[in-house]
Amino acid sequence: MIVVTTPTGSIGSRLLRGLLDRTDEPIRVVVRDPARLPDAVRDRVDAVTGSHGDPAVLDRALAGAGAVFWVAPPNRQAPTLDAVYADFTRPAAKAFAAHGVGHVVSVSALGRGTPVADRAGLVTASLAMDDLIAASGVAHRALANPSFMENLLRQTASIRDDGVFTDTLPADLKAPVASTRDIAAAGARLLIDRSWTGTGEVPVLGPEDLSAADLARIMSEVLGRPVRYRRQSLEDFRAALQGHGTGEALVEGYAAMMRAKGEGLDNGVRRTAETGSPTAFRTWCEEVLRPAVDA
Template identity: 60%
Template structure:
């Protein structure tokens, strides 16, 4: 039995079809935890067991993990809480349930940065790494998917790119860093969940095929869209003020700002790209398939 948390999120909704394609042939049953089962596609609901509720709820986690062999763990960040409460606080009830039911394997969504000089002052990433420690210390076999920023985050910029030809971030325009497609993260997670020959604890960097800077992204988007696209760097204090103005918890916003600052100081540069850590989807491919239709619609 494999339990999937956040099955309607960006990663979960791409992970589920991969598991549904392969799990039955391996004799694996699938169970999902979801707040609103109506958000699951009909074809999915017919082939999975559904536990309704939040996977941060002790009772829900206890029911969902009974009889489970493996869990896909993803914390949906709650911007009304501090980073520690949003990650480790949310995860503690699940850890108790993992231990109580003897779950053997957990694949968690985390971040790059462990072992770098800025890991302890990287806001949300620091909180995510502490969550990894919490899970691993429970004695389960644990693989933390150590992710950089996602291509898919640019979908939030689709309107600005369409209307102004501009996308915004806070890092240096020429700083190259790994970036990855969410679909590739889902594929790595599926492989680990289905083939559980691994033991102990480890990070699994998911690095995409190449490092790219904001200026590289702008150049590729310009080529793909046939119109100019440029990068605009936003000051960190302006980002802080904007997010607090949206009503987000100030501690959580500070966690975002600290994460962004750390990324600009090399947070994502601590893992080497090898055949084992590279993933196949290029930004050009993702842009043509996903971002271009959103921008030009």
């Protein structure tokens, strides 16, 4: 049996559909509100209601589990970054061993081994979560991801109405960017074919490195209207997060992560046939961004 956490999330929902399309193995999901599952999905999975940070919920969810897809859910009001990642995951690490779970695939980030990995905020905390899972004795693969293409969907109104998108990175800094569909597909492959052993990372880098200037050019071409990049200071970035009700620990965690990305956090892995992923940014703009902007 495969257990999927965050089955209604941007990655988890895609991964769950991929599993249902590709395997007959029983699938169990851990979900706070089963009503959020699409009808076609709800009828094909065993749903355990609750938080996967709750040991009692984990005991029900992991009974008979051979593999787990693990995501630490966002918690904008967490008092510390460890509370978001390692502290939330600690009961699961114990439960994996207690229930004899063989394989765990988690969603994490690029950066391990880079000079800025120990001061990258959310990424540093995510890598510590990976270490905790790996120490539990399971076979573990961390999906090591750069920034998501889907992050731009938060700026759909600005792109449509003002022709502007913002970030904190230098305009000419080229870095990988990946679609959540590719991340989900990589996770599904690992969960279905569990011939792998030991621990490690599976980078998902997209097919090419792109700068913010490149993103603006491609968006302009696909949308048929000018789109320009406006670099945001870290101070303004912090203020925007605070304005959306994000707690201080997460504000500083995001700021440290973005500072580290600007210093090359995502550029430490070479793209190969194994680490690259297929969805080009232009394709994503045509299939996802343009319909969102037009809507």
